[in-house]
Amino acid sequence: EVQLLESGGGLVQPGGSLRLSCAASGFTFSSYAMSWVRQAPGKGLEWVSGISAGRTFYPDSVKGRFTISRDNSNNTLYLQMNSLRAEDTAVYYCAMGYSSSSSWGQGTLATVSS
């Protein structure tokens, strides 16, 4: 059974940083592209990064501030978030896949507030 478990969320001040982690199990992690998707409170889904064949991609809303990476030896996906803004407040989901995501974690809440 595929399992994705996010951690690392919390309260951070504007301009601060957070590093999210996603522990994967139940599948050959290194063989799959992975994504991070966020959802602001009461809002829709927003794709914020993906990693595929060693290449990384970001929308303009987070480019230059967020960095996705992976450790295939430890089956873990990361999202380093810098220069955080209030509008980055959201539940962040780790998802298996890129153009479509067949499994999702339960999400971790990141709150940016002073």
Place this chain on the structure above:
Amino acid sequence: QSALTQPASVTGSPGQSITISCTGTSSDVGGYNYVAWYQQHPGKAPKLMIYDVSDRPSGVSNRFSGSKSGNTASLTISGLQAEDEADYYCSSYTSSRIVVFGTGTKVAVL
């Protein structure tokens, strides 16, 4: 990198069929057969219902079907059931090599 356009809400009665549209551009929906649909119940993670425009993952009811014409993709739910009441989001791969989601549609079952 604008969000794909979906109707804010769609309502149907049990047993009816409803269709949710997802409109993009030739740089996303119209340019690739990489449209997906997700169902999300309150407080839960999204669930993949359709991928690659019209394929269903194992375990998803055949009451859910997807299609595409030009820059607009569609999700049809037939034989509407109370458990189908949820938010639905489309997504598409884009020419920028990123993924964009739709604005979301709330489905209500009368």
